[in-house]
Amino acid sequence: MQEAKLSQKDMMDLVMDVFDQQLPFNRFLGLNVHRDNFEKATITLNWQDSLMGNPYQKILHGGVTAAILDTVGGLMAMLYVAKDLDNLTAQEFNQRVGRIGTIDMRVDYLRPGKGEQFTATAQMIRKGNKVAVCRMELHNEQNTHIAFGTATYML
Template sequence: MNKKEIYQQLANFWNNDMPFNQLVGFNITRFDNEHSEVRFQWQDKLIGNPMQKILHGGVTAAALDLVGGVVAAGNIIAHIEEPLTAETIQTSLRNLSTIDLRTDYLRPGRGEEFIATAKIIRSGSKVAVTRMELHNELGVHIAFGTGTYMVG
């Protein structure tokens, strides 16, 4: 199995077998060792301010955390030495967790679709740092963040 296939299998797993991602509607649409993308559609259950009908800030932060964690996972996988087996992948990802998450809200979360993207800023043997952004379908920049993840 090559790394591209592994990325796809993990994306499918996180999309289909993580209850929170399903509840909110997060869908990982791009995933490799340098970039990731998560998309989700507007739903009334995601409202944070009913007067303004805008996205809840916690949903924004959760989307940024997921997309940052996904690219950190991709970076872990990129550094696994052959052979790539389910066991080596599972062992390598076992300690992946968020250490710190900073979210800066720039504009109210309005839109029909939201696109979160992330890239690796630095990845070491123990910690990875990612930069994330959230836009709507019109390209309006809603939030950005920095995530620090335990990877080793």
């Protein structure tokens, strides 16, 4: 029996499941992946004392900031790959997106990571056959821009 081909919605569901349920580091950080569409990716993070980088100012650790930006950028890259694919089985799709990885990332820290909830968003700047470039932003619940990043992902 031949394995069923996936719809774009099925592929998006698979990508969302990987980022939301299958990555232990994302669960450790408490990242919440939100279903947007193929054009925008969003991840939220609630404040936890265990993620504090400066106990005097009670701010988010810079490594956590970088991690959430990289994660939302990687999610965006995977969604864009899924957007361009069709007529694949789940195994073929998993093999295709399983090769995606960060090549390079730059983070600009604009303000201390103060807040109760943080939202990271990503948008595609350019996608080619072999690489994709994303721009990511991190804001708190008051919409204060904390950091932004630019990353290149191997497709």
